[in-house]
Each structure stands twice: as C-alpha cells, then as structure tokens.
Amino acid sequence: MRGAGDPSVLAIEERAVRAPGPGEVRVKVAAAGLNRADVLQRRGGYAAPAGAPADVLGLEYAGTVEAVGEGVSSPAAGERVMGIVAGGGMCEHLVVHAREAVPVPGRLDLPQAAAIPEVFFTAWDALFEQADLRPGASLLVHAVGSGVGTAAIQIARAIGATSIGTSRSADKLARCQELGLDHGIVVGSEPAFAAEVEALSPGGADVILDAVGGAYLGENARCLAPRGTLVALGLLGGATGALPLGLLLRKRARIVGTVLRGRPLEEKIALARRFAREALPLFARGVLRPVIDQVLPMTEIAAAHRAMEEDRTFGKIVLTW
Numbered sequence: 001m002r003g004a005g006d007p008s009v010l011a012i013e014e015r016a017v018r019a020p021g022p023g024e025v026r027v028k029v030a031a032a033g034l035n036r037a038d039v040l041q042r043r044g045g046y047a048a049p050a051g052a053p054a055d056v057l058g059l060e061y062a063g064t065v066e067a068v069g070e071g072v073s074s075p076a077a078g079e080r081v082m083g084i085v086a087g088g089g090m091c092e093h094l095v096v097h098a099r100e101a102v103p104v105p106g107r108l109d110l111p112q113a114a115a116i117p118e119v120f121f122t123a124w125d126a127l128f129e130q131a132d133l134r135p136g137a138s139l140l141v142h143a144v145g146s147g148v149g150t151a152a153i154q155i156a157r158a159i160g161a162t163s164i165g166t167s168r169s170a171d172k173l174a175r176c177q178e179l180g181l182d183h184g185i186v187v188g189s190e191p192a193f194a195a196e197v198e199a200l201s202p203g204g205a206d207v208i209l210d211a212v213g214g215a216y217l218g219e220n221a222r223c224l225a226p227r228g229t230l231v232a233l234g235l236l237g238g239a240t241g242a243l244p245l246g247l248l249l250r251k252r253a254r255i256v257g258t259v260l261r262g263r264p265l266e267e268k269i270a271l272a273r274r275f276a277r278e279a280l281p282l283f284a285r286g287v288l289r290p291v292i293d294q295v296l297p298m299t300e301i302a303a304a305h306r307a308m309e310e311d312r313t314f315g316k317i318v319l320t321w
Contacts (some may be wrong), residue, residue, distance in 0.1 A: 001055045006043030007302035015056070020069035025098045027081060029063040031114035032090045032300040034304050034317040035147070039259065041087075048087045049262040058089025059261065062104060062113035063155075072098045077220065080104040082113040083272060084121055086261050090298065092321055099269045102276045105283040108290070115290035115316035116283070118208075119147035122233065122260055123209070124279055125153055125271055130256045131207040131229040140197055140205035140223065142212045143236065144181060145172030147316050150291040152209050153181045157289050164200055166193050175204035175314055179291065191237075194223035204228060214241030221247050226281050229254045291315035 002009045003076045005027055038057040040046035045156045050056045062082040074094050075081050077182050081101035088094060104113040126148075139156045141149045144165025156163040157180030164183045167173050173184030185193050193216075202307040210216055211234030212271035221244050232255065248255070260268070282288040293313040296304050297320055304317045 001042055001057060004042065007042070007305040009042065010305065011302075012298065015091065017091075018095060020067055020072075020095050022070040023072060023073060023098055024069040024095050025065045025075060025081075025101060026067040027061065027094045028066045028102070029061045029089070029092055029094050029321060030110035031062050031318050031320045032058045032298075033060045033062075033114045033116075033118055034145075034301075034319060035059050035118050036234075036308065036309060037310055039305055048220065052085070052087030054087075054228040055180070056083065056088040058087065060084050060114060060117040061094055062116075063109040063224045065092070065101070066093070066288050068098070072110050073102055074098070075103065080110065080113070083116050084117045084260060089246055090319060097265060097269065100265075100272050101273050104162065105280055107284060107286070111295050111318045111320055112292065112320050113205075114320075115147075115292050118260075119151040119316065120155075120279065120288070120290075121271060121275055123148050123151035124275055125260065126209055126231045126233055126258055127152060127155055127207065129137075129271070130231050131209075132256050133159070133161055133207050136162075137206040138162045138164065138201040138204075138225070139167045139200075140208045141232070142208070142210045142216060144166065144176050144184070145169060145314055146211060147291070148209070148211060148233070149159075149189060150176060150315060151288075153179055154288050156180070158282055162201065164197055164205065172314055176284065191219050197223035201225070207231065209233065212237035214288040215236035216242050217241030221251075221253070224248075224251060224253050225249045227253065227257060230271055232257045233259065293317055295320060297321075 141152045153163045165181045166185045166187045204223045206225045208230045213235035215237030291314040295318045
C-alpha cells in the first residue's frame with residue numbers, strides 16, 4: 001500500500017521474510033481473504049495495530065507450512081493451515097505463532113479455507129464467548145449478507161437457534177435463506193425493524209449481532225429480549241447513536257463491544273484452539289461452509305477493492321498467488 005488513497009495505491013512489491021523463531025512457523029500463503037478493514041486501512045481510516053505491517057494488507061490467510069521454529073511439533077512442515085493475523089496476510093510468505101495456525105479441513109481447498117478465518121472466528125467468538133448463544137435462542141443479525149452474517153446464520157442453524165436477518169437487499173436475504181436464515185427483514189434508509197423482530201420472536205431477540213452501529217442503536221434496544229446481549233462489532237452506520245437507557249435498564253440487557261485485530265496473542269491463541277476443537281468438525285461434515293463470491297489472482301487486488309466498495313458481492317472475495 002503506497003500511502004492512503006483509492007485502489008491505485010495498491011502494488012505488488014518484494015519484501016524480505018524472516019525465518020520462524022521459537023514457537024513460530026513460516027507459511028507459504030496460497031490465498032488470502034479480503035475484508036472491509038483492508039478497504040478502510042487503504043483509505044487511511046484504520047491504522048494497523050502495533051507490531052503489524054502498516055503497508056501490507058490482509059487479515060486472514062491459508063497456505064502450507066514450509067518451515068518451523070524451535071520447539072514446534074505441530075503443525076509440521078507440509079501441513080495445510082489457515083488463520084487470522086493483525087496485518088500482512090496478503091503476502092507470499094508469512095510468519096505466525098504455531099498455536100494460532102488452524103488445520104484446514106480435508107474437504108476444502110486453500111482458497112476456500114482462506115474465506116473462513118476472519119468471518120467465522122469473529123462470528124464464533126461473538127456468539128459464544130461474548131453472548132453465550134444457546135440452542136433454542138433467537139439471534140438477530142444485521143447486514144446478514146456480509147461475511148460475518150453468513151457465518152453467523154450457519155452457526156445458529158448448526159446449534160438449533162432461530163435466526164432473523166436484516167439487509168437492504170431482498171436478493172441477499174433470499175440467498176441467506178438458502179444458508180439457513182429463518183426470517184429476513186428488508187430495512188430501508190430509515191431503520192425500523194424492532195416491531196417485525198418482536199412479531200417474529202415474541203419478547204425480542206436474545207442475541208443481536210450488529211455490524212451497523214449507531215444508526216441501529218435505538219431499534220436494537222427496543223427489540224432486545226430481557227437479559228439479552230447486543231454485540232457491537234462494526235460501525236458501517238456510524239459510531240454514535242441515541243440509546244434509550246431506561247429501556248436498557250428495565251431489560252437488564254448487556255451491550256458488548258468486540259474486535260479481534262488488536263487482541264493480545266494469548267487471546268487469539270485461545271480462540272484459535274477453541275475454533276479448531278469445536279468448529280472444524282462442522283466444516284469436515286459440511287455443516288458449515290465458506291461463502292465465496294469470487295476468487296481472483298492477487299494481481300487483480302485493485303479490482304477486488306472496487307467490488308467491495310461498490311457492495312457488488314455476496315460472500316467473500318479471495319485473492320490467490
């Protein structure tokens with residue numbers, strides 16, 4: 001990324017790659033998923049956290065271990081792995097902590113695997129670590145046609161929770177129903193969805209997964225079930241909004257903010273290990289699957305950014321080397 005700007009600032013350049021240190025592995029990356037955070041960073045609105053490369057984008061990868069550092073017994077050289085990183089995922093070689101790397105299920109190829117980590121790790125963490133979603137509960141997912149949204153509705157179906165999704169596109173809602181979405185709500189420029197949610201789930205939604213933010217805050221409070229949890233994980237609709245605190249108090253509800261990128265290494269390892277233990281068997285059986293809009297060569301990274309900015313996609317854009 002040659003400075004902040006439009007997609008023309010993106011270029012392929014050579015960088016040195018170091019050998020893996022103790023507890024680390026070096027991965028030959030085959031594919032990397034594109035995320036809105038990459039677009040925001042390219043525009044200059046989302047700085048990389050300390051320790052992450054400021055000029056190399058990419059928050060997830062899939063590839064093959066090519067070298068291991070001292071003390072690493074797993075994964076071994078030659079094994080296929082995937083994972084999240086704080087930056088630098090869109091490169092040919094990547095050094096990561098061995099315990100952050102998650103095995104790729106045998107039924108998936110590496111471009112498919114590259115569409116998993118960011119959205120499924122985020123959804124898994126939000127639904128279970130942050131909100132304690134249970135079978136039989138009701139889940140409301142905003143921007144349900146997004147990567148995290150399509151992951152969340154598959155997870156809800158897998159555990160027996162009821163899912164309600166909102167989108168500005170009726171077409172995206174129809175495609176989400178093919179993935180297991182139980183109910184869809186089309187939301188216009190003026191957000192008004194609380195009444196429909198309460199009609200579909202009397203008492204309100206037990207968990208709300210919200211990537212929109214401020215514009216939906218008031219309606220979220222109105223349709224959140226008593227002792228429910230609102231998980232805020234994005235700000236597509238603004239960073240501020242009016243919140244009826246009296247309603248929140250009466251419902252004894254919780255609002256939880258979450259982000260993966262800047263978390264300490266220990267927390268990322270814990271999430272990766274839990275995901276490998278609990279979620280990978282669901283991918284192996286085909287219960288969960290990555291949703292991919294298109295796979296492009298890394299040389300077409302600028303076109304991929306434009307497609308994401310124009311909201312012309314359903315599912316992930318994956319770039320391959």
